Amino acid sequence: xxxxxxxxxxxxxxxxxxxxxxxxxxxxxxxxxxxxxxxxxxxxxxxxxxxxxxxxxxxxxxxxxxxxxxxxxxxxxxxxxxxxxxxxxxxxxxxxxxxxxxxxxxxxxxxxxxxxxx
Amino acid sequence: xxxxxxxxxxxxxxxxxxxxxxxxxxxxxxxxxxxxxxxxxxxxxxxxxxxxxxxxxxxxxxxxxxxxxxxxxxxxxxxxxxxxxxxxxxxxxxxxxxxxxxxxxxxxxx
Numbered sequence: 001x002x003x004x005x006x007x008x009x010x011x012x013x014x015x016x017x018x019x020x021x022x023x024x025x026x027x028x029x030x031x032x033x034x035x036x037x038x039x040x041x042x043x044x045x046x047x048x049x050x051x052x053x054x055x056x057x058x059x060x061x062x063x064x065x066x067x068x069x070x071x072x073x074x075x076x077x078x079x080x081x082x083x084x085x086x087x088x089x090x091x092x093x094x095x096x097x098x099x100x101x102x103x104x105x106x107x108x109x110x111x112x113x114x115x116x117x118x
Numbered sequence: 119x120x121x122x123x124x125x126x127x128x129x130x131x132x133x134x135x136x137x138x139x140x141x142x143x144x145x146x147x148x149x150x151x152x153x154x155x156x157x158x159x160x161x162x163x164x165x166x167x168x169x170x171x172x173x174x175x176x177x178x179x180x181x182x183x184x185x186x187x188x189x190x191x192x193x194x195x196x197x198x199x200x201x202x203x204x205x206x207x208x209x210x211x212x213x214x215x216x217x218x219x220x221x222x223x224x225x226x227x228x
Contacts, residue, residue: 035217044121044220044221044222045156045164045207045209045219045222046219047209047216047217047218047219050215059215059216061216095163095164100169101169101170102152102211103152103154103209103210103217104152104154104169104170104209105154105156105164105209106166108164108165109163110163111163
């Protein structure tokens with residue numbers, strides 16, 4: 001059974017940092033691209049970042065470019081998102097997702113809540 | 119990276135059919151057959167319902183179907199059931215190595 005379990009969410013101050021992690025199991029993690037998607041309270045979904053399976057190709061949404069860094073450790077079946085220079089508008093539930101084929105996301109974690117507030 | 123346009127709400131009675139639209143541009147929906155649809159219940163993670171415009175993952179009822187014409191994609195739910203009441207989001211490859219989502223549609227089963 002495919003499982004994606006996020007952790008690392010919590011309260012951060014504006015300008016602060018937070019590191020999210022996603023533990024993957026039930027599939028060959030190193031063979032799949034992965035993404036982070038977020039959802040602000042009461043709002044819609046927003047794609048954040050993507051990392052490919054191999055020698056990583058990485059993409060970011062304009063809203064996080066230069067502040068967030070996505071990475072993966074295939075040996076540990078782990079995906080990470082380092083979030084720096086956090087802003088109020090980064091407050092959201094962050095989902096770890098598996099990307100398949102041409103940009104569809106077939107498995108999602110349960111999400112981890114990030115709150116940016118002073 | 120503009121969001122795709124969805125109606126905020128849609129509704130139908132049990133047994134009826136409802137279609138939810140998703141309008142993009144010639145740079146995303148209109149240029150690629152990479153439209154997906156996701157179902158989300160309150161407080162839960164989204165679930166993939168349709169991918170590559172018309173395909174259903176294993177386990178998704180065939181009451182759910184997808185289509186596309188020009189820059190607009192649609193999700194049709196036939197034979198509405200109470201458990202179909204949820205939020206639905208479309209997404210499309212954005213053409214610039216990004217993924218764009220619609221704003222979401224709240225489907226109410228009357």
